Each structure stands twice: as structure tokens, then as C-alpha cells.
Amino acid sequence: MGYLAALGVWVLGFWLIRRDTARRGDISAALWIPTLWAFILLSRPLSFWLGTGGGGDSLEGSPMDRLFYFVMIALALIVLARRNLNWSAVISENWPIFLLYGFFLVSVLWADSPYSSFKRWFKDLGNVFVALVILTERKPIDAFRAVFVRCAYILIPLSVVFVRFFPGLGRYYSRSGGLEVTGVTTQKNSLGVLVAVTGLVLLWDWYEDSRGKGDGRNFLERSLPVAMLAMGAYLLYQCNSQTSILCLVLGSAIITTLKIPALRRRVGALGAYSLVAVVVYMGMDWMFGLSEMVLGWMGRDMTFTGRTDVWREIMALKTDPIIGTGFLSFWSDQSYQTQLPNWIAFSAHNGYLETYIDGGYLGLAFLAVLVGAVAMRVNRRLGGAGNYPVVQFAVLVMILVGSFSESHFARMSPLWFLFLLSALEWPRRVVSTPAEVTEDVPSLASNPPRQLAGAGSWLPSR
DSSP, X not given: OHHHHHHHHHHHHHHHHHHHHHHHOSOOGGGHHHHXXXXXXXXXXXXXXXXXXXXXXTXXXXXXXXXXXXXXXXXXXXXXXXXXXXXXXXXXXXXXXXXHHHXXXXXXXXXXXXXXXXXXXXXXXXXXXXXHHHHTSSSHHHHXXXXXXXXXXXXXXXXXXXXXXXHHHHEEEOTTSOEEEOXXXXXXXXXXXXXXXXHHHHHHXXXXXXXXXXXXXXXXXXXXXXXXXXXXXXXXXXXXXXXXXXXXXXXXXXXXXXXXXXXXXXXXXXXXXXXXXXHHHHHHHHHHOHHHHXXXXXXXXXXXXXXXXXXXXXXXXXXXXXXXXXXXXXXXXXXXXXXXXXXXXXXXXXXXXXXXXXXXXXXXXXXXXXXXXXXXXXXXXXXXXXXXXXXXXXXXXXXXXXXTTSOOTTSSOHXXXXXXXXXXXXXXXXXXXXHHHSTTOGGGTTSOOOOOSSTTOEEEOO
């Protein structure tokens, strides 16, 4: 029964992907590069899917995994070269992202193993190259949604099948002896991130599609997002990843403002309302201990399920406070690892702390510049034409909240990939008619791209 269910998921999934691709139209075959990239980030390494079971360390993966990422990055760069991407313009438009990666590249010099640190840095930078493949499509917003919808069609129902019929694949016992539900991922929190990321894009895609009529979809295709979201809710309940639940609720609430007329008219003030909400929350927390009550409602305590113990042990090592230990070097540096308890396994469970470990206060400063620049850019566009800035704002909130208890910044994390994809200022191909230049870029309709000499060149949006 389990094998039939798994086969059915794959067959139905690829049929739905084929139908979805035909319906969207004007999406190139190159979009399979970011689709496969996201598929692996959202689930488990390729070596696990092929049954080779690793063979490398926990940070770099097996030789097969390293080959996969290298091939995907190489293919992405080939696609971008064939599309004549203007790299100088892209870098100037996205300087906060490249500034952060530039600093982490320099940090390789003081890493315990510069060569290993550089390889990890290059693999993470691959997220930018792959994201640009999506954003240089003729219809980038459709391509954005298509990548994660494709993954959702396979991974969400397959996770349910793994949990129900393949306990050796979809569940495991933790070190403490508790049963954890993992689905197609390797741990319960990863399953939560899978649902949060794909769930947000599914909801966004559903809202966008609900505006169109007579698009040729049958009843199954129209009701599919509801079924996927219901299965996602089931998986979140099973894995009990409270951080992912909170992120999905916040992100979904933000983009739902697009469907409520009273809120849609005030969406331009969404950033200001959020800032006020944060200030009010901090004041109430200081006066009434609100955080403790909220965590209690979520079934958690003030230790964040033992995470504060992890943070205390890591901070006690007193890594360099200014420049850190070098990009992703801490977890392979034996001089630090021998001082940590064996129950701490290759993660600080806090994206801000991970950034501090890697780059010290300088790394945190560059991260703050990136977040601040993205926040100001999105805030300027809220309330303008199109829905995309609201989605960007939702993703920003999700990664800021999610990184308090999980490591996402500059990690091979699907939430980090989603953030980079939404934060990048994309290049646009100059075409002959002005209407086509701003087509599918509603967020930038009031600020169309500058036209450079030569049709077919690529340039960033202003």
C-alpha cells in the first residue's frame, strides 16, 4: 500500500507540474535548475534520495552532494551568461547582499581550514546565482511561484506518505528517546520549514490565481492548494515545530491583507504598524512578562526547548568578538568542538548567534545593513501597484522571526533561499514595447527600468 501511495504521489505530482507549466506559459526549461535546487534544500541531500547514505562530513555532505551543488551552480552561471546578465549593474543594485558575502569571503582567511570554509562560502553564494535564474525569466513572478509550487506538489504529499507508511524514512527517535516526525526531510524542524516556505508561496499563488477566470483548470487543480495547505497543517501538527508554525501564521496573515479590502487600502502603512506592534510587545513584555505567557501557550518554556543552554555553552567559548572564527569554520574547528558538550550538534539554533560566531560584530553589522536596506526598500513600495512588496515583507518577517530559534542566515536553508529570492533586485530584458517592459513587475510599475542601448540586454530595476 505504501509503495502504491508513493508512486501515486510522483505520478500525480509530475502531471500537476506539467499542467501548471502549461498554464503559466513562457517559462523556460532553465527553471528546472532552481526547482531541483529548492527541492534538495527543502527535503534531504541527493545522496539520501539515491540511497548512498552520505559518506562526507555533516557540513559539506558526501562527494555526490558536493558534485550536485557544483553542477547546479555551473549550469546557473551558464544560463546567466547566455542571457547576457549585466553583473556590474546587478551588484550595484544588490550591494548589501554582496557586501555580506564579500565580508564572509574575507573571513575565510582566518578560518581554521580556509579551503573548506571557501567551499562552503561558494556553495552558499550559489543561492544568489540560482535565484537570478528565476528572476531573469520573462515572467519572474510567475517563475518564482512556479518553483515552490512544483516542489510542494511532490514534497508535501510525499511527506504524508513517508510519515504514514514508511516510518524508517519519515520518523526517527531523537537522542532523548522522543519520536520525531521528519517526512521527506532529516529532522522535524526542517519539515516545519518545508511547510512554512511552500505553504506561504502556495497561499500567495492561490490568491493570485483566484483573480483569474476561465483559465482552463479543472476542479482538482482549483481545489489543490486547499488540499496542500491542509496536508501542510497536518504535518506541522505532527512535527510540532512551533517556530515554523509561528512563521507561517505571521507570513500568511500579512499576505492575507491583500484579500481584505479594509486592510488592502492601508497596506502602505504595514511597515509602520509592524514597528508599532514590536514596540508595544516589548513594552508589555517588560511590564508583564508577555514572552513567558506566549511561550507557555505554544507549549514552550523560557529556555526555548533547551536552546538557551546551547547559546550559553557557545558564548562561554569566547570566540573573537570582532571578526569571528571565519565563515562556517566554528563547527569543524576541533579547538572549539572539544570544549562543547556532545549534545550540541553542529547548530547554534539561532541565526544571529551563528552570524556572530562566523563574523563577530562586523558580521552582525553587515547583516543589519542587509536587513535594513531590504526593509526600507520594501516599505517604500508597500501600497504601490501590485502585490509583490507585501509578499517580500512577509518573507522578511518570517526570516527575522525564524532566525531567533533556528539558523537561517547565510546557511543552505530554504528560508534563506526564499529571502534572497525576494530581496534581490531583478534584472529585466529590454523589449520593444514599453508595456512589455513592466509586464509582470507590478511592484515596480511606477519606477520602470532604465533602458540601455541594445535590445535584449539585462539591467536592474530601479
